[in-house]
Every structure is written in structure tokens, then in C-alpha cells.
Amino acid sequence: MNQLPILPLAKSALDRDSLVRTDPNLLTELAQNSATRVLSVHDSLVRLNGNPTVEGPMLLLEPVELVPLSEIEVYLGKTLQTTTDFDGGELPAGTPVLLRVLSEDQANQLAGDWHNLRRSAAGLSELDAGLWTQALAIANWHLTHQFCPRCGSKTHPEQAGWSRRCPVDDRQVFPRTDPAIIVAVTDEEDRLLLGSQGSWEQNRWSVLAGFVEAGESLNAAVAREVFEESGIKVDDIEYLGSQPWPFPYSLMFGFKATARAGQTLQPDGEEIVKLRWVSRAELAAELDELLLPGRLSIARALIENWFGRPLEGSSR
Numbered sequence: 001m002n003q004l005p006i007l008p009l010a011k012s013a014l015d016r017d018s019l020v021r022t023d024p025n026l027l028t029e030l031a032q033n034s035a036t037r038v039l040s041v042h043d044s045l046v047r048l049n050g051n052p053t054v055e056g057p058m059l060l061l062e063p064v065e066l067v068p069l070s071e072i073e074v075y076l077g078k079t080l081q082t083t084t085d086f087d088g089g090e091l092p093a094g095t096p097v098l099l100r101v102l103s104e105d106q107a108n109q110l111a112g113d114w115h116n117l118r119r120s121a122a123g124l125s126e127l128d129a130g131l132w133t134q135a136l137a138i139a140n141w142h143l144t145h146q147f148c149p150r151c152g153s154k155t156h157p158e159q160a161g162w163s164r165r166c167p168v169d170d171r172q173v174f175p176r177t178d179p180a181i182i183v184a185v186t187d188e189e190d191r192l193l194l195g196s197q198g199s200w201e202q203n204r205w206s207v208l209a210g211f212v213e214a215g216e217s218l219n220a221a222v223a224r225e226v227f228e229e230s231g232i233k234v235d236d237i238e239y240l241g242s243q244p245w246p247f248p249y250s251l252m253f254g255f256k257a258t259a260r261a262g263q264t265l266q267p268d269g270e271e272i273v274k275l276r277w278v279s280r281a282e283l284a285a286e287l288d289e290l291l292l293p294g295r296l297s298i299a300r301a302l303i304e305n306w307f308g309r310p311l312e313g314s315s316r
């Protein structure tokens, strides 16, 4: 298996411009600058232009066009290339983009529909894909980490939305990212190990995955998760690529590994209830019946990487 290509949610066309975040007036200045564009997010939903296809473009408005101000504002960065604006105009390189995370009341004040892009984000442009992923991950962190872990006081955003600080004990907290591993395990016949979770529809299959535990290396997490879920010991663990997974704020690390010969598959019965080894010919023959991971996922990319080409027709 090869290194993975740049995955749908690993795309970006933004310079995060992180050095300017320390300027305490930055958000105010950006909000007063007509060159700034604002992306508003509500409950992981975004607004698209006009009567949109579900693949964007996302609505980026001038600050004055967006009525509500938000308690959670984040400077996402500046565009790297000149792009076409949602209304056909030109968005020059260097355009600053501000995120506003809106409450339900604020969202209801705005015209237009809110969209969940989770099923369609694989078709987004580089700029939209990167903005969407970055916006969801940072918004989800703010919304779930509003209180100081030491004293419980309400914390306040600072660093242009890239940290929060407690007004009582001055503790600063930073955005959280949860690492997870996902792994394509093959056997001596180069068959791929697929598992099916008890909570899934019948005949939905994917490669094995799990969160990295505290104080654990990525490679150790791969070996542990595969053994826990399948009873299989693996060797030759190799990193293939990563992508952020902002549901709510994970980072997926993709690996391959080889199963030692002569082992029996033993599903854990808790998370994974069925396991199977599948050859390329078997997978090709069953494509119409099998439910495989969506096109946005690194799981899909790992399966296609092993298979040798995109799996058309099975995007469910």
C-alpha cells in the first residue's frame, strides 16, 4: 500500500497566520475591515450560496452584512490564492476570514438555509473544505469547553479565538484534538481485514479504528486496538497519512499492518461483532451489496488504497 493522497478534509487553501493572534485588537479591526469575509457556523451547520448544490460554495460575507455578533469569534487565517467569491466576484489572495459561531436565536435571524455538509464535503473546493474542517473543530471545542478545568469559572476566548482564559486563576486552556488510529490489516494472502459493528446496518463493513489512550504511542495504539477488536497480533505497522475529523475534534492517523500467520479472528463482541478477510476479487464481486465507509472518510481511502483503485458505485 502507498502513502495516502491528500484526503478531502486535509485540504486547505488558508494561511492560518497564527503570529498575529496575539494582537488584542485583531478581531475588532477585522470586523471593521470591508475586505474581511465572515463564515458563520451554527450547530455544525453552514450556509451555502443562493439555491445551492450541496457541495458549496459556502457563504462568506462582509462583516457588515452579517447582523449578529458572536461571543465566539475566531480568526481562521487569510486565503493563499485568489479565488472566485460565492457570488462570482473575486476574492483576492490574503483575504482574512473570520469565524462567528452563532446561537440558535442568532442563526434564526439570518435568511437562507443551514446545511450539514457531512455527506457532501468530499466535493468541496480546497478553500471551503479547509475552512469547514477548521471551523467545525474550533467551534466544537469552544462550545464544549467554556469552563475552567481547575476552578469551574466561565472562561473567555482570547488569542483571536485560539485559547480561553480563566478570569479567576488566570489558567489558559487550548483547543483540544483527540488522536485516533485507523488501520488496514492484511494477511499473508494480501486479503484485507474488515469488521462490522453491532450498532451498524447489516452488511456495513470498515477497517478497524480506535482512540489513542493517554500516554500511548500511535504504533502501540494500532497494535492494541487490532488485538482488542479482532484477537489478531500485527507486525510491520506503517503510517500512511492523516486527516482531521471534526466530529467533534478528532485527528485520524491512517496505518497499514500485517497480521501474523496462523491466527483466528475473534471479534470482541462489544464493539465489533463480525470480522472477515476479504480478497480484492471478493470485494469487487460484492460491491453492490456491501455498505462501505463514505467518501469523506480515511477508512474509505485506506480500503481503496489496498484495492488499487476507487470503488465506484458504493458510496453509502
Ligand SMILES: [Zn+2]
Pocket (backbone or CB within 6 Å): 148, 149, 150, 151, 152, 153, 166, 167, 168, 169, 170, 171
Ligand atoms: Zn479557573
